[in-house]
Amino acid sequence: MIYHHGLIRFIFERLVATVFVIFSVIVIVFTLLYFSPQDPAQNILGDQATAAQRENFEALFGLDQPYLVQLTDRLHGFITFDLGTTYQGNEDVLLNIENRFPVTLTLAFLSLVLAIAIAVPIGIISAVKVQSFWDYSFMFLALIGLSIPSFWQGLIFILTFAIELDWLPSTYIPGQFASLIMPVIVLGTGLSATIARMTRSEILEVMHEDYIVTAKAKGLSNRRIFTKHALPNAWIPILTVIGLQFGAMLGGASVTEKVFNIQGLGSYIVDKQFIPDIPAILAGVVYIAVMISVVNLLVDLLYALLNPRLRAELND
Structure with missing residues (x-):
């Protein structure tokens, strides 16, 4: 079967x-x-x-x-789902992971949603208005977003919005959504820059394909060519990058969690690394590996659904 x-x-x-x-x-x-x-x-x-x-x-x-x-x-x-106990404190490892992982997952998911909502429109505008003022401005901002260290950005946010302006909490408070705003923005900044640049480059590459030239020769409007032909084909590699970056955020959120005192899985692994507490570290890394594998599986399925050639091969 x-x-x-x-x-x-x-x-x-x-x-x-x-x-x-x-x-x-x-x-x-x-x-x-x-x-x-x-x-x-x-x-x-x-x-x-x-x-x-x-x-x-x-x-x-x-x-x-x-x-x-x-x-x-x-x-x-x-x-057997028996991950043992930690060397320090003799705590149940599985219970610790279950308590900490939802926070890291929520942080990564919200950062991903924010990054997509900002980066995809910016990438599309930059590609449509290539070599214009908007293109140069958006790509310059994306370069800055890629260059800023997350820990430095987090400290600047705390000094500005928590200490000086007193708008947001300086540390994470469970159950308080306002305390997640700064960590989500900090974690999503680098991802936004990556997705924006990827979206721009993929759309520009697709716009020079033969089927786009053929569509123009048929007299189709630029909007129809872009929405019906260019964007659907450009989405395939963009989705792949988004999936890989989401997995990277799950493993790389430890710095942001440390800055904002978030008791997540990333900071948990870092704390246990210096012992080293083998059961805790191993369980944390495997949990992240499982989530990355699941995300990659979903991305592969989306890729199969969006790619007509692969979809035809699967239906044979």
Whole structure:
């Protein structure tokens, strides 16, 4: 059944690739943490801990076991949804992830929506009015957006809108939407610049294709050529970039979360990295990898629906 139905086969192949990616992430991240020079027992217990205390700590969390035994335990834990407890505080890792991940997901999603709402119209205007005042102005602003470090922009926002003007909270407050405004703008700035430049370049590239020249020769209006032929074909690579950037935001939101004191997944991984707290770090990275894989799967499906050639191949 899978082989004879193109769309089902397409989805199945992507799901198999996703599972392979997730298990590869587990193996690679655990291997890097296992061979890390950092000693969790020493970092948590301190230099005053005795050798017996360190041995008890390692035995409690299975750190005295060989590499393959520990790796097998981690893989089994992810399969059974038993992610274990943190080395520091003995907290349930799965519960910590479930409490922190929704905040990071909300921040990334709102930033993506804001970026698309701003960047796509800017990119279209720049492409339609290429080499005009608006084109140069918008692309100059996009270049600035790409160049500004997010932590610096966040600090400037806090000084301006929270301290000087007292318009917005300086830190994130759960349940208060106003406290998300500055983090969303900061995280969405770089993404807006990327999408705007990508939209402009793709539309300009499509406008020189042969089928656009043919449409012009048939006497179609510029608006119809743009809306019916140019924009639908330019959307395909733009959607791919949006999907990849959304995944990057999930993993790269830690700086913004730190600046605005957001207890999200990114800041959680950073905090646990210095121990290193292997169960917490591994679970956080895998959660992000799962979300990136899901987003990429959705982007692939949209790509298949928007690309007539690929859609025809799937229907065969």
